[in-house]
Amino acid sequence: MPEIFTNIALQHYLIVGGLMFAIGMIGFMTRRNLIVMFLSSELMFQGAAINFVAFGAYWGKMSGQSFVIFILAIAAAEAALALAIIVLLFRQKHTVDSQAFRELRG
Amino acid sequence: MKTRATIVMYHGRLAREWKAKTRARCPCYKMEFVVEHSYLIPLLPLLGAIIAGLFGAKVLKQRSHWPIWLGVGASAVMAIVLLVGMLTHNTDHKTLYFFSHWFTWINAGDASTGIFNVSAGAFLDPLTAVMLTVVCGIGFLITVFSKGYMHGEAGYFRFFAYLGLFIFAMCMLVMGDNLIVLYLGWEGVGLCSYLLIGYYYDKPAAREAAKKAFIVNRIGDLGFAIGILLTFYCFGTVSFFGDMGANPGFLQKIAEMSMVGPDRLEFWIPFFLMIGAFGKSAQFPLYVWLPDAMEGPTPVSALIHAATMVTAGVYMIVRLSALFVGNEAAMITIAIVGAFTALWAGLIALRQTDLKKVFAYSTVSQLGFMFVGVAVLSPVAAVFHLITHAFFKALLFLSSGVVMHATGGELDMRKMSGLKKLLPKTRILMLIGCLALSGFPLLAGFWSKDEIVHAASTKSLLLYGVLLFTAVLTAYYTFRLYFRVFEGPEVIPQSHHAGHDKHDDHQHADHQHDDHQHADHQHADHQHADHGHHNHGHHNHEPMSMMLPLFVLAIGALLAGIINLPFAAGIKEHSLGHFLSQSPSFVLGLQQVEKTYPAGLSETDHLGFGHAPTGEQAFDIVPLIIGGAAAIVGIFIAYLLHLKNRPKADELAGKVGFIATAIDAKFWVDEIYNAIIIAPLRAIGGLLWAIDRYVVDLLVFLVGFIPQLTGYIVKRTTQRGYLQGYALSMLLGLVVILLWVFV
Numbered sequence: 001m002p003e004i005f006t007n008i009a010l011q012h013y014l015i016v017g018g019l020m021f022a023i024g025m026i027g028f029m030t031r032r033n034l035i036v037m038f039l040s041s042e043l044m045f046q047g048a049a050i051n052f053v054a055f056g057a058y059w060g061k062m063s064g065q066s067f068v069i070f071i072l073a074i075a076a077a078e079a080a081l082a083l084a085i086i087v088l089l090f091r092q093k094h095t096v097d098s099q100a101f102r103e104l105r106g
Numbered sequence: 107m108k109t110r111a112t113i114v115m116y117h118g119r120l121a122r123e124w125k126a127k128t129r130a131r132c133p134c135y136k137m138e139f140v141v142e143h144s145y146l147i148p149l150l151p152l153l154g155a156i157i158a159g160l161f162g163a164k165v166l167k168q169r170s171h172w173p174i175w176l177g178v179g180a181s182a183v184m185a186i187v188l189l190v191g192m193l194t195h196n197t198d199h200k201t202l203y204f205f206s207h208w209f210t211w212i213n214a215g216d217a218s219t220g221i222f223n224v225s226a227g228a229f230l231d232p233l234t235a236v237m238l239t240v241v242c243g244i245g246f247l248i249t250v251f252s253k254g255y256m257h258g259e260a261g262y263f264r265f266f267a268y269l270g271l272f273i274f275a276m277c278m279l280v281m282g283d284n285l286i287v288l289y290l291g292w293e294g295v296g297l298c299s300y301l302l303i304g305y306y307y308d309k310p311a312a313r314e315a316a317k318k319a320f321i322v323n324r325i326g327d328l329g330f331a332i333g334i335l336l337t338f339y340c341f342g343t344v345s346f347f348g349d350m351g352a353n354p355g356f357l358q359k360i361a362e363m364s365m366v367g368p369d370r371l372e373f374w375i376p377f378f379l380m381i382g383a384f385g386k387s388a389q390f391p392l393y394v395w396l397p398d399a400m401e402g403p404t405p406v407s408a409l410i411h412a413a414t415m416v417t418a419g420v421y422m423i424v425r426l427s428a429l430f431v432g433n434e435a436a437m438i439t440i441a442i443v444g445a446f447t448a449l450w451a452g453l454i455a456l457r458q459t460d461l462k463k464v465f466a467y468s469t470v471s472q473l474g475f476m477f478v479g480v481a482v483l484s485p486v487a488a489v490f491h492l493i494t495h496a497f498f499k500a501l502l503f504l505s506s507g508v509v510m511h512a513t514g515g516e517l518d519m520r521k522m523s524g525l526k527k528l529l530p531k532t533r534i535l536m537l538i539g540c541l542a543l544s545g546f547p548l549l550a551g552f553w554s555k556d557e558i559v560h561a562a563s564t565k566s567l568l569l570y571g572v573l574l575f576t577a578v579l580t581a582y583y584t585f586r587l588y589f590r591v592f593e594g595p596e597v598i599p600q601s602h603h604a605g606h607d608k609h610d611d612h613q614h615a616d617h618q619h620d621d622h623q624h625a626d627h628q629h630a631d632h633q634h635a636d637h638g639h640h641n642h643g644h645h646n647h648e649p650m651s652m653m654l655p656l657f658v659l660a661i662g663a664l665l666a667g668i669i670n671l672p673f674a675a676g677i678k679e680h681s682l683g684h685f686l687s688q689s690p691s692f693v694l695g696l697q698q699v700e701k702t703y704p705a706g707l708s709e710t711d712h713l714g715f716g717h718a719p720t721g722e723q724a725f726d727i728v729p730l731i732i733g734g735a736a737a738i739v740g741i742f743i744a745y746l747l748h749l750k751n752r753p754k755a756d757e758l759a760g761k762v763g764f765i766a767t768a769i770d771a772k773f774w775v776d777e778i779y780n781a782i783i784i785a786p787l788r789a790i791g792g793l794l795w796a797i798d799r800y801v802v803d804l805l806v807f808l809v810g811f812i813p814q815l816t817g818y819i820v821k822r823t824t825q826r827g828y829l830q831g832y833a834l835s836m837l838l839g840l841v842v843i844l845l846w847v848f849v
Contacts, residue, residue, distance in 0.1 A: 025837065029830050037829070098829040105827025 013054035020047030034086050034096040038079075045075050137191025140184045144206040144228035147184050147238065148277035150177040151245075155270030162263020170263035171253045174270045175246075181273065182246040185238035192235050193685060202688035203231035205283060205349075212286070220342050229283030229346065231689040236489060236682070237280035237421055240496050244413050245273045247655035251504050252405040254652040255511065265305060265403065272298035276414055280421060284345040284355075285334045288422065292330065292386065295415045296323045302410060303402040315398035322395040326385015333378030340372050346425065347690050357428040361694045365432065365702065376429055376436035379422065380443075387419030389477060390447040393470045394775060400462040404507030407462060412469045412503050413496035420476045420492055424485040427695035432702045437481045441565070444477030445572045450773070452579035456586075457759070457769045461506040461517045464587050468543065469499060471576060475558050478573060483699055484561035484714030485692065486683040490670045491558055493682075494550035497662030498542035504656055505536040509591065512647035516599035519587060524596035531648050533592045535656050540588045542663040544581030544741060547734035553667035556733040561714055563729065574736050581740025589749040687716030 020043055027040030049068045056064020086096055093100050140147075154177025162170035192202060205227060212224035228234075249269055256265050275294025282288040304316030338344050341356035348355035354362075366372045383389070388396035399411045410416070423430055423440070430436055448471045455467035472495050479488030510517055512529055526533040542551040555577060563570035670682040686692055696715040747755040759766040771777070824835070 028833055029837075032830075101829075102827030105825055 010054055010058045013050060017047045017050035017054065020044070020050065022047075032098050034089065034098050035083075037098060038082050038086065042075060042079070045071065136187045137195070140188045140191065141204045141206055141228075141230060143184075144204075144230060144281065145208050147181045147228070147242070148274045148281065150180045151242075151270045151273035151277065153177055155267045155274060158263050158270060159267035162267060166263060168257070168262060170266045171249065174249050174266040175253075177270055178242060178246045178249050178273050181277065182239075182242035185235070185242040188230060189235045189239045192230075192232055200688065201231075201690050201693055203229065203347075203690055205229055220338075222338065222344075224284055224286045224344065226287060227283055228281040230281070231691070232685045233421075233425065233489065233689040233691055234280050236493065236686070238277065240493055241276045241280065241414050242273065244496050244500050244659070245269075245276075245409055247658055248405050248409040248413075248500065248504070251408075251507070251652050251655040252403075254649050255405055255507055256403065261305065265302070268298055268301045268305070269406075269409070272302070272410060272415070276418075279418055283347065284343075285337060286344050288425075289330065289334060292382070292418060292422075293327065295410070295418065296320065296327070296386070299323075299399070299410050299415055302406040303399045305402055305406070309401070312401040315395075315401040319395040319399050322392050323385050326382045326392050329378045329380075329385070330382025333375050333382065336371060336375045336378060340375065350690070357426065357691070357694050360432065361428050361697050361701075368435075373433060373435075376426075376433050377439070379426065379429070380436065380440055383419030383422050383477075384443060385419075386422075387416050387473045387477070388447075388470045389419070389443050389474060390450055391775075393447060393451065394779065396470055397463055397466040397772075400460070400466050404462065404503055404510060407466070408500045408503035408507070411466065412499040416469060416473060417476070417492045417496070420473065420480060420488055423477075423480045424489055425691050427480070427485050427691055428698045430480070431483060431695050432698040434702065437483070440477050441481035441562075441569060444474040444479075444481055445562075445569055445576075446474070447471065448474030448478065448576045449572050449579075450474075452576045452583070453769055454772050455583040456579060457766065458583075459518050459520050461509065461519060461587060461591065462503070464519075464583060465499065465502050465506065468580065468583065469495075471580065472499070472543075475555060475573065475576075478562055478569065479558040482558070482561045482565045482569070482714070484558065485695065486670070486686050486714055486716045487554065487557035487561050489686060490682055491551075491554035493669070494542065494554040494663070494666045497659055497666050498539045498549075498551055501535060501656060501659040501663050502539040502543060504652075504659065505532050505539060508532045508648060508652060508656075511652075513599045518599075519590045521599045522591055522597055524592065524594045525598065526592045527596060528598055529592075529647055531653055532656075535660050536588060536592060538660045538663050540584045544584045545577055545733060545737040546581075546741070547730075547737070548667070550663050550666035552734060552737065553671060556730055557670070559733055560729040574732070577733065577736040578740040578743075581737040582744045585741045585744035586748045586755075589744055593749050594752070681716075683716035685716070692716055 024040045024043030024045075024047060027043065028037050031037055031040065049071050052064040052068050052071070054064075056062065056067075089101060090096050151174070154173035154175075157173040158166065158170045166172070195202065207225055207227040209226050210223065211226040212222060214222045249266070252265065252269065256262055259265065272295060275291045275298060277291070279288055279291025279295060282291060300316050300320040303319050304312050306312040307316075334344060337356055341359050343353075343356055343359075345353075345355040346357050348358065350358075360366075360372065363372070368374075381392075385392045396411060396416065400407050402411070430440070451467045451470035451474065455464050455471065458464045458467060472491070476488045476491050476495070479485065479491060506517070508529060509522075509525065509532065512525070512532075513522060516522060538549070542549040545552045545555045559570065559573045559577065562573050687696075692715050699715070747758065768774070
């Protein structure tokens with residue numbers, strides 16, 4: 001096993017999780033396609049999940065890992081709902097551009 | 107209502123004797139019942155009013171007069187029993203009264219602040235007995251008349267309910283033993299007057315007249331209220347006589363005080379009270395509401411605006427005479443106002459063409475006579491004139507109601523003439539009323555008016571002259587009306603079927619009756635299918651139900667004078683004056699007079715309070731002859747100008763054009779009030795409205811506008827509908843929280 005793999009410390013995991021969260025957030029802010037925005041939000045989810053797992057392994061506790069199982073389940077359910085909503089929105093305006101849906105503006 | 111009547115007599119021994127006597131003597135025993143159950147007198151009409159008011163519209167309909175007839179009739183019987191009982195109840199004592207305590211109405215304050223105690227109860231003395239008999243007796247006659255007169259009206263039940271309420275309030279007014287109960291009745295009758303003037307509320311003139319009556323009375327009542335407050339402030343009680351013992355009322359307190367001058371507050375109480383009396387009894391300058399009040403149905407004009415309510419001011423001053431007679435300035439004021447009003451209203455009545463308006467101004471004028479009577483220290487004469495006036499004026503009003511009924515609501519005497527064939531009975535009744543009003547010798551008005559004029563002649567020649575001149579005017583305008591309407595060539599107004607416009611009290615009366623009948627017999631079987639006998643041509647204009655009360659009133663107008671004939675001392679024992687002199691009000695009043703004028707009282711002053719003269723006094727026939735001559739002169743002038751040679755009247759009026767114009771315009775009093783009071787008030791009202799609209803409302807709207815504006819700005823800047831924008835806000839929020847927590 002090369003050294004580089006055995007010397008992975010907690011902070012490396014946290015950096016990866018943070019990067020994933022940041023990439024997801026920037027994607028959510030900048031992209032207009034609802035599906036891509038949804039994808040970005042999943043990325044933020046997983047970034048947070050990595051944090052959980054990393055801290056769980058670090059403290060030698062199982063609670064972080066078990067929490068992630070819940071996160072994954074919720075993300076799956078949410079994906080089903082969100083995609084269904086996007087389909088419905090698309091049926092209304094034949095677009096998935098988030099700028100097209102501004103009915104709730106003040 | 108659980109009430110235990112307590113009968114307080116002047117002496118305990120006398121009370122026992124009296125009780126023993128009443129067991130044996132029937133009338134007095136009955137009177138004991140009335141005294142013990144005095145609460146029934148106001149309560150029965152009130153119950154009748156409640157029944158008529160609640161069930162009249164749906165259940166009783168055209169039978170709504172029954173509860174009122176029964177209630178007022180029973181009260182009238184009780185009042186007469188009380189009067190007869192008191193008349194036959196001869197005591198050697200100076201005073202005669204019963205006090206029946208119902209319950210304590212108000213009990214406030216303590217020894218440190220002064221105790222404000224108001225008892226609801228009946229104070230029954232000769233004055234109250236006389237007033238109750240007039241109110242309930244004439245009230246009953248008028249309710250009987252109203253059944254025929256108001257027949258078929260849509261608001262039939264409403265009319266009778268108000269009438270019952272009025273009798274209730276009027277009974278409270280004359281029975282109260284303190285100013286607060288008096289004031290309650292005072293305002294109650296004012297309310298009923300307002301409601302009944304505005305009875306035809308779909309007629310703008312009636313609405314305006316009702317409002318005018320109410321507002322003008324408020325001005326007077328403000329004075330009255332201030333008077334009551336001052337009375338409590340000065341004397342610590344509002345009761346007239348207290349319990350006649352340890353706790354004296356304010357009348358006894360004022361009688362015990364030494365003379366009060368203008369520097370004392372007590373001095374001013376009568377002035378405030380008299381403003382109330384001037385408002386209610388339509389004296390100058392507050393008389394303007396009474397002529398307009400004729401917009402109400404004619405029975406109301408007869409009962410409220412001639413016979414009873416408008417005399418409340420006279421009653422009040424007579425009741426409180428101890429407070430008034432010691433105050434020379436107040437008495438002079440009342441005398442001047444009364445005499446001036448008598449003359450003023452008499453002048454206006456000269457050229458009025460509306461029957462009811464003539465009688466309205468005549469009422470104002472006669473009330474002026476009554477005030478003069480009180481002011482010249484002759485309350486007996488004032489009450490005497492009050493009684494006779496109630497009879498003949500009610501008779502005159504109801505008779506003109508019959509004329510209206512027959513002519514389809516026409517009241518303009520220029521449009522009618524010689525109705526004696528159409529209304530033979532009414533003509534006789536009207537003649538009796540007119541003779542009595544004008545003071546024709548031997549009729550009721552002759553004796554009572556003469557007593558006032560005679561009493562005035564002993565005080566001031568000017569007063570005497572004014573009253574005598576007014577008496578001539580009275581006779582003239584009364585007979586001008588009589589000769590125009592009932593004598594001369596026959597002219598019957600042709601407005602019976604069509605064109606019921608103004609002053610039509612019983613608009614659509616017959617037609618509504620028809621509708622009603624038709625509606626009924628649609629439900630019933632068709633036995634009345636041939637119902638169509640309603641032929642106006644053969645309509646009896648003088649139905650018995652309307653005529654009977656008039657006959658009774660006519661007897662009163664003919665003979666009411668005998669109750670107080672100015673003859674020898676033997677008759678005096680049973681006269682009204684002697685009877686009234688037993689009233690505590692009169693006893694205290696005379697005490698006060700004796701104290702105020704220690705230089706010696708004339709014989710008329712004793713007579714004025716109902717006491718037989720101390721020395722031998724020859725019966726003086728000269729004033730009677732002068733009074734009778736005044737009436738005959740007036741009647742003769744009216745005969746010349748309005749029967750013998752009618753065009754001459756207009757010719758004469760043309761010669762004194764300005765005076766005639768002034769009288770026709772009623773001396774522009776309404777216009778002057780409009781200019782100096784109503785118009786400025788309207789201007790101030792407009793100004794205040796503008797301030798409210800443009801200053802106060804502006805501030806209010808501004809305060810409301812600021813949150814609105816803020817909300818708008820926030821809304822437009824944050825709620826933009828961009829998903830990314832919301833996400834950014836969330837992110838920024840998160841950043842802020844993190845910075846807050848970790849930095």
